[in-house]
Amino acid sequence: MSLMQQGHEMSFTHSFLVAVLFSILLFVFLRHKKRKQPNLPPSPFKLPIVGNLHQLGSLPHRSLHALSKRHGPLMLLKLGPVPALVVSSADMAREIMSTHDLIFSSRPAISMAKQLMYGKDLAFAPYGEYWKQARKVCILHLLSTKRVKSFRSVREEEVALMIKKIQSSAMMGPVNLSEMIILLNNDITSRIAFGKKYILGAEGEDGGHRFRRLFREFLELLGAFHVGDYFPRLAWISKFNGMDERVEKNFKEWDDILGGIVKDHEDAKGDDDADADADADEGMIDFVDVLLQIRKDCTTGITLTQDHIKALVMDMFAAGTDTTYAILEWAMAELLTHPKVMKKVQEEVRERARGHSMIAEDDLVHMKYLKSVVKEALRLHPPLPLLVPRESMKDVKIQGYDIPAKTRVIVNAWTIGRDSKSWEQPEEFQPERFLSSSSHIDFTGHDFELIPFGAGRRGCPGIQFAIAKVELVLANLLYHFDWEMPNGATVEDLDMSESPGITVHKKSVLLLVAKPQSY
Numbered sequence: 001m002s003l004m005q006q007g008h009e010m011s012f013t014h015s016f017l018v019a020v021l022f023s024i025l026l027f028v029f030l031r032h033k034k035r036k037q038p039n040l041p042p043s044p045f046k047l048p049i050v051g052n053l054h055q056l057g058s059l060p061h062r063s064l065h066a067l068s069k070r071h072g073p074l075m076l077l078k079l080g081p082v083p084a085l086v087v088s089s090a091d092m093a094r095e096i097m098s099t100h101d102l103i104f105s106s107r108p109a110i111s112m113a114k115q116l117m118y119g120k121d122l123a124f125a126p127y128g129e130y131w132k133q134a135r136k137v138c139i140l141h142l143l144s145t146k147r148v149k150s151f152r153s154v155r156e157e158e159v160a161l162m163i164k165k166i167q168s169s170a171m172m173g174p175v176n177l178s179e180m181i182i183l184l185n186n187d188i189t190s191r192i193a194f195g196k197k198y199i200l201g202a203e204g205e206d207g208g209h210r211f212r213r214l215f216r217e218f219l220e221l222l223g224a225f226h227v228g229d230y231f232p233r234l235a236w237i238s239k240f241n242g243m244d245e246r247v248e249k250n251f252k253e254w255d256d257i258l259g260g261i262v263k264d265h266e267d268a269k270g271d272d273d274a275d276a277d278a279d280a281d282e283g284m285i286d287f288v289d290v291l292l293q294i295r296k297d298c299t300t301g302i303t304l305t306q307d308h309i310k311a312l313v314m315d316m317f318a319a320g321t322d323t324t325y326a327i328l329e330w331a332m333a334e335l336l337t338h339p340k341v342m343k344k345v346q347e348e349v350r351e352r353a354r355g356h357s358m359i360a361e362d363d364l365v366h367m368k369y370l371k372s373v374v375k376e377a378l379r380l381h382p383p384l385p386l387l388v389p390r391e392s393m394k395d396v397k398i399q400g401y402d403i404p405a406k407t408r409v410i411v412n413a414w415t416i417g418r419d420s421k422s423w424e425q426p427e428e429f430q431p432e433r434f435l436s437s438s439s440h441i442d443f444t445g446h447d448f449e450l451i452p453f454g455a456g457r458r459g460c461p462g463i464q465f466a467i468a469k470v471e472l473v474l475a476n477l478l479y480h481f482d483w484e485m486p487n488g489a490t491v492e493d494l495d496m497s498e499s500p501g502i503t504v505h506k507k508s509v510l511l512l513v514a515k516p517q518s519y
Contacts, residue, residue, distance in 0.1 A: 038402035041076040051078030061385035061414040080230030090448040097456035120311040170514040174486035178509035189320035195286035223502030258310040323383040330381035372431035382452035385414035422449040482515040
């Protein structure tokens with residue numbers, strides 16, 4: 001064999017070996033790459049750049065409900081570049097808010113909350129030491145069982161005043177019950193948080209109107225879409241569409257009110273610590289005074305500034321007013337459209353409280369059907385149908401799916417409350433479902449079939465505060481009045497459509513005829 005032939009054979013052998021080695025390396029690389037691809041939850045079709053944002057609609061809880069029917073109870077969306085995990089079943093909610101609760105205990109940055117609430121509030125605070133200490137303060141001094149019970153006289157006094165207002169208004173025509181309810185909630189919460197009713201009118205504007213205008217605008221802005229949250233480079237758009245101006249104006253008005261409230265407390269408090277201690281022993285010290293005392297004594301692991309105090313007060317005020325207003329409005333609307341249920345709950349209320357001029361909180365203990373009506377209203381109409389979003393703090397695996405860190409989590413409590421796997425005839429208003437001995441489901445965060453207040457570390461700490469008001473108000477409205485539609489309208493004419501927002505209310509107010517009952 002010639003040297004040339006040997007050279008050709010060696011060259012061929014070398015090339016063959018290189019090709020084989022390259023093929024093996026390529027196979028290993030591709031296999032490795034394939035194995036490393038995350039197993040993400042199912043997703044709807046996405047558009048370039050915007051992802052699934054166009055599919056949210058004006059009522060996102062309904063849009064996401066429809067998408068979950070096609071893609072399952074654990075669904076991954078892209079809101080622009082932001083990954084968002086949508087949770088739509090009790091089992092998946094348990095995974096997020098119990099099994100892996102700590103991992104999902106943070107909050108995404110939401111610019112509206114930061115601008116409107118000083119970036120120092122409790123509800124939207126990321127997981128960390130500030131959130132832990134602030135939550136502890138709010139629970140201990142405002143939302144604990146002992147504190148909620150201590151505010152009983154305030155609730156009963158204000159409900160009695162509302163009943164008198166309705167009796168007076170009923171003589172002149174239909175009553176705007178929605179307005180009565182929201183003003184009642186304002187009065188109760190402001191007395192507890194501020195020590196008195198702080199609704200001050202601007203020049204030429206009565207206090208009640210100013211409050212409703214400011215509060216409605218605040219909630220609308222808090223739930224508004226802000227393009228900068230999803231596309232930071234486009235945040236400038238808010239300057240041109242008027243959003244920044246609206247936020248700044250609303251914030252300034254609230255800041256003036258809250259600043260005045262804090263100053264009033266600082267001026268009144270002075271150095272008279274003995275009086276403050278006496279008030280505290282009676283359980284009547286208000287939340288602003290508590291926060292001022294904590295700031296003075298430095299009794300927590302955080303330093304409370306004036307902005308911290310205003311943010312926490314606003315947090316409690318907003319949560320304590322708007323959610324209970326929504327629950328009561330929907331409960332009354334459902335009762336009107338279900339007259340047999342209305343009659344049954346009125347019979348229970350009037351039998352239990354026979355001869356009383358007012359229903360007191362002690363009377364509520366045995367009103368099981370009333371409590372079932374409240375549960376059923378919460379099942380069908382959770383105040384925040386999409387709970388305040390969470391954010392994962394590290395990579396985690398849920399039901400075999402890989403969930404990356406910094407994924408936004410949206411729990412659709414509205415869908416969970418209507419899941420046919422958990423509820424028979426889920427679209428029907430049937431309080432009786434909670435009366436059977438086998439029905440143990442409650443809304444306190446232990447039963448994930450019913451989570452209107454969330455669950456786990458980021459569950460709402462104000463459940464007792466809210467329910468104490470809701471049950472007392474609803475019982476007295478049903479005890480003192482028979483309710484009818486105005487101007488010959490029937491219950492079929494009642495508009496049950498929803499208005500968009502972070503809290504979902506009825507689109508139209510409850511304008512009703514109230515027929516007083518004498519006892």
